[in-house]
Amino acid sequence: MSQMNGASALVASLEAAGVDVMFGIPGGAILPAYDPIFSSSIRHILVRHEQGAGHAATGYAQVTGRVGVCIATSGPGATNLVTPLADAAMDSVPVVAITGQVPSVAIGTDAFQEADIRGITMPFAKHNYLITDPADIPRAIAEAFHIASTGRPGPVLVDIAKDALQKMTDFKYPTSVSLKGYQPKGAPDAQAVIDAADLIAQSSKPVFYVGGGAIKANANRELLELAQLLGAPVVTTLMARGAFPDSHPLNLGMPGMHGTVSAVTALQKADLLITLGARFDDRVTGKLSTFAVNAKVIHADVDPAEIGKNRFADVAVLGDLRLTIAALIPVLKAALAKTRPDLTAWLHQMNSLKAAYPLGYDMPEDGSLSPQYVIERLGKISGPETIFAAGVGQHQMWASQFVSFENPRTWLNSGGLGTMGYAVPAAMGAKVGAPDTTVWAIDGDGCFQMTNQELVTCALNNIPIKVAIINNESLGMVRQWQTLFYEGRYSNTNLDSKRVPNFPMLAEAMGCVGLSCDRPEDVDATIEKAMSINDQPVVVDFRVNRDAMVWPMVAAGTSNDNIMIARETAPDWDSQEL
Amino acid sequence: MAQHTLEVIVENSPGVLARVAGLFSRRAYNIERLSVGPTSNPETSKMEIVVNLDGHALEQVIAQLDKLINVLSIKEILPHSAVPTVHDTQPDYQN
């Protein structure tokens, strides 16, 4: 035990928690902490906006599987963290946020830069703390890391009053954390696993409905073994892309609003959903009352509140997903040895749908650039080890559709909250976590204009990410809805971003290399040029056709049965035996 | 819908009432009656929450409450009826 002030106790606690990097911006209330940070072994990356710090922590956490850390001052510094923390909550990302708070005597007086950030983050943070006594700092930090990283991961905020950072305390970091009110389940109950195996062995049309939990639980190897053992089709949600290789013949791709015909139909027509770390989000189910009406449901998840939240589970398997699948494999093997259902007809149906309705796009007739083509080439040229981070919009859906994901933790996006501006800072955090891996942000021209300031951070801190702006000079996804549902009345979706800003010049001004490309024949050479620059961030302005749309599509609030493969074009169901 | 009473033991930590009340409001569940009192343990308090919810919705409230780190235990004082098999708790989104 040693005497130090609260600020030093905070930094010593972060070191003890194994933190190697954090992203943040100092200010009055957190200033005491920045003094020991100055001499700490922890790398502090000075961002340009706290939102960038939060998404960077998320990007770091998503690629490393470790807790991402961000730090900000009170008031506006803290409120700027709200969006990324809400984002991390929706996508179950382990993040710890440290904020300074006004001195404890000033709390509640509307003091300068006072904001009740604990109250503000209460609705979505996995947990949060307001610390006014320096003696509480080490325990709060230890608990925050424990809570953020175990069970269903999520963001935890630790708000610390300035005087608690300044006062002296005895430092002792807890050797273990035990919380009476928080005991996430590890291994599943044996009986639940047996029930699941029995249900699987009786099913003739099963499908693995795999969600982001499979990646969070590092369950991809077990998943591969389980899927091959049963030989049933697999769908990977937007959050699960990479949990199961896209190249695997059992993979039908992404389900949901912009999912493949085969993945959407597999869920709709299945007699059993083997749900692994997924949560029946409305973007996957479409109109819930018409979703997979003939299917029984096995729901394996670590969060008890997800079981039965949106869809009744016939068998619930509560526990860590990796341990759950590992436990299921031998039990299912034994069950299948007794009765093995014949899945041939089911697989044949799904494979013929997959063959009849592959993802595709048309090259624009006027010779302009197709956004899907650009994204497909990015995936092909940079290869399956590359990490991709997307913004939110059409480019995000195309990235999920046209990049082939082979490995977990190579696809980062804001799935639950749909946060425009996620890509650049998330890519920055990803590159910090995986410095030897190529990291591409695939961003929209709209999204890029929300958070591109972090390219300055990247340029100054040797974080050479690459950014592909899919510049359709529009808030493209919103424009697509206006095309489809508002008679083409394009209210406030024209960004004019082929005129202003000049993205390559903006990139150069921020210390990056700026490139641009507007002809299909130049795409490969431009990507290769960007790939050859590794000592500076690179930004490529891909000036694409603005009228391209994301297909297939299930319109919001409608049934998955009404999936469209193009405007006013449904799949030819009569030619399919379903 | 029948009234159900939940007896919730919580840690006596600041903000815990806001956490519980906030959970009910953001998940759009009404609280019929709420009382908070001491227990024999000075580190915990007992909340009695009366809700007008059944089956699935009640199970969800309990499951979500249980996720709050400061909630130590939840006991239902009245028994509740069986779970229906079809659940459509989501609004049909138009956005």
Ligand SMILES: Cc1ncc(C[n+]2csc(CCOP(=O)(O)OP(=O)(O)O)c2C)c(N)n1
């Ligand atoms: C912060 C935020 N504001 C608004 C939206 C609503 N929204 C969803 S997609 C989109 C358009 C995004 O435009 P862009 O980044 O150019 O991507 P594109 O769809 O054109 O590929 C908007 C405005 C959002 N998701 N996030």
Ligand SMILES: [Mg+2]
């Ligand atoms: Mg755009």
